[in-house]
Amino acid sequence: MTETAAExxxxxxxxxxxxxxxxxxxxxxxxxxYERATIRAIAADATIDPAMVMRYFxxxxxxxxxxxxxxxxxxDLSALPREELGxxxxxxxxxxxxxxxSLKALLxxxxxxxxxxxxxxxxxxxxxxxxxxxxxxxTASAASSATAGGANTVDAAxxxxxxxxxxxxxxxxxxxxxxxxxxxxxxxxxxxxEEAVAWLGPTITRYLTGTPSTGTRQANTS
Amino acid sequence: MTETAAExxxxxxxxxxxxxxxxxxxxxxxxxxYERATIRAIAADATIDPAMVMRYFxxxxxxxxxxxxxxxxxxDLSALPREELGxxxxxxxxxxxxxxxSLKALLxxxxxxxxxxxxxxxxxxxxxxxxxxxxxxxTASAASSATAGGANTVDAAxxxxxxxxxxxxxxxxxxxxxxxxxxxxxxxxxxxxEEAVAWLGPTITRYLTGTPSTGTRQANTS
DNA sequence: TGGCCAAGTCAACACCTGTTGACCTACGGT
DNA sequence: ACCGTAGGTCAACAGGTGTTGACTTGGCCA
Numbered sequence: 331m332t333e334t335a336a337e338x339x340x341x342x343x344x345x346x347x348x349x350x351x352x353x354x355x356x357x358x359x360x361x362x363x364y365e366r367a368t369i370r371a372i373a374a375d376a377t378i379d380p381a382m383v384m385r386y387f388x389x390x391x392x393x394x395x396x397x398x399x400x401x402x403x404x405x406d407l408s409a410l411p412r413e414e415l416g417x418x419x420x421x422x423x424x425x426x427x428x429x430x431x432s433l434k435a436l437l438x439x440x441x442x443x444x445x446x447x448x449x450x451x452x453x454x455x456x457x458x459x460x461x462x463x464x465x466x467x468x469t470a471s472a473a474s475s476a477t478a479g480g481a482n483t484v485d486a487a488x489x490x491x492x493x494x495x496x497x498x499x500x501x502x503x504x505x506x507x508x509x510x511x512x513x514x515x516x517x518x519x520x521x522x523x524e525e526a527v528a529w530l531g532p533t534i535t536r537y538l539t540g541t542p543s544t545g546t547r548q549a550n551t552s
Numbered sequence: 553m554t555e556t557a558a559e560x561x562x563x564x565x566x567x568x569x570x571x572x573x574x575x576x577x578x579x580x581x582x583x584x585x586y587e588r589a590t591i592r593a594i595a596a597d598a599t600i601d602p603a604m605v606m607r608y609f610x611x612x613x614x615x616x617x618x619x620x621x622x623x624x625x626x627x628d629l630s631a632l633p634r635e636e637l638g639x640x641x642x643x644x645x646x647x648x649x650x651x652x653x654s655l656k657a658l659l660x661x662x663x664x665x666x667x668x669x670x671x672x673x674x675x676x677x678x679x680x681x682x683x684x685x686x687x688x689x690x691t692a693s694a695a696s697s698a699t700a701g702g703a704n705t706v707d708a709a710x711x712x713x714x715x716x717x718x719x720x721x722x723x724x725x726x727x728x729x730x731x732x733x734x735x736x737x738x739x740x741x742x743x744x745x746e747e748a749v750a751w752l753g754p755t756i757t758r759y760l761t762g763t764p765s766t767g768t769r770q771a772n773t774s
Numbered sequence: 775t776g777g778c779c780a781a782g783t784c785a786a787c788a789c790c791t792g793t794t795g796a797c798c799t800a801c802g803g804t
Numbered sequence: 805a806c807c808g809t810a811g812g813t814c815a816a817c818a819g820g821t822g823t824t825g826a827c828t829t830g831g832c833c834a
Binding site for chain 2: 362363365366417437438440441442447450451454455491493494496497498500501502503504505506508509510512513514515516517518521525528529530531532533536537542543
């Protein structure tokens with residue numbers, strides 16, 4: 331705590347144990363959730379003393395905060411045609427889920443830990459939201475009409491709140507991750523990557539750019 | 553033995569405390585998850601002694617099993633037109649989520665507790681699966697009016713595994729519940745009931761009866 | 775060489791957990 | 805009256821938790 335060193339020298343002893351703690355913490359938090367992942371178990375995984383965890387991270391909550399730091403690394407999708415947005419984003423989500431245990435740790439913990447839930451909320455508000463805003467901004471240039479109160483025009487897509495779209499995407503993305511990686515619901519866990527993208531893609535596309543169905547009118551969603 | 557009959561008014565003394573324990577347990581499990589919901593806290597809520605919980609339910613796991621017993625009470629949707637299936641099922645899910653805390657308890661616990669996860673898996677396999685099976689059986693006979701354009705193959709729907717459909721519905725249903733009731737993601741929590749049904753309805757409908765995005769243009773070169 | 779300080783060890787604290795067993799109390803049947 | 809028993813209370817156990825503080829090691833610089 332005394333030195334938040336700026337030197338990125340690879341060999342420092344403390345940096346290696348610090349990294350070992352973080353790796354072990356991510357695995358434990360991802361596998362067990364916040365309360366069942368004990369500092370003692372994490373320390374044992376990293377083959378260090380539990381007191382070291384306190385020395386480096388202060389307390390359990392700060393350890394989790396450090397272990398669950400996460401960036402969705404959302405790509406720029408504004409060049410893609412509309413109907414491929416969902417598939418591309420779904421594919422990206424699958425990459426992020428399978429490439430980094432932090433997200434699984436964050437999901438498991440956010441169900442019972444308020445700090446983790448806060449971070450989850452912020453993740454979608456601060457990262458997914460802006461991406462969607464940029465997306466609809468680039469597609470709105472085609473219509474280029476004033477954003478006045480007329481709700482049921484051709485521009486109906488942009489009349490939906492960006493945050494709402496982000497929230498809807500979150501419901502499908504987190505729900506899929508929950509069923510596939512946490513609950514391991516067999517039919518969802520057994521889905522191939524291509525099947526998953528094929529099923530979720532249109533859903534995500536609609537949440538990103540579409541409109542809700544207005545009553546019984548909905549005829550075709552393709 | 554004789555206790556099954558006379559429990560409407562007043563009832564046996566033990567039945568009342570038993571019910572009080574179950575109610576308190578459901579609330580605590582729903583609010584805190586499995587590990588943070590302590591027997592002592594549940595007993596305090598029910599204003600009884602912690603030892604009573606053990607007397608009536610044996611141990612914490614059995615208490616949870618009793619508190620999280622749940623029936624989705626899925627309605628018979630086979631009379632509805634295809635495109636309204638999703639909205640009807642979504643509406644029913646909202647009712648169940650908001651009318652009984654058991655589901656919230658089950659969701660929160662299933663993320664960290666294996667017994668709860670098992671029950672969650674069984675819930676969708678044993679209750680939602682059969683309902684979809686009945687659904688696709690009835691529509692296969694009735695929906696032979698091939699005038700509705702746009703579909704490529706009439707039998708394409710039934711070629712998808714029923715369990716897969718149930719799993720997909722689970723991803724959206726649980727994801728929505730997670731975001732709305734557990735994480736309280738603002739844009740999702742603030743959705744009105746009608747908005748929620750309008751957004752989720754088409755998604756659920758497609759998972760119930762539709763096909764993955766093979767019908768539309770496939771830009772996937774894998 | 776000698777000292778210094780980061781890095782690591784060890785044992786303990788205070789608290790909370792599920793769970794247990796011994797004890798008390800009300801009360802209906804005989 | 806008696807007493808058996810269902811229902812309830814109480815204090816404690818054994819183990820696990822996050823966290824702390826005093827202590828020891830190891831390697832670098834003057």
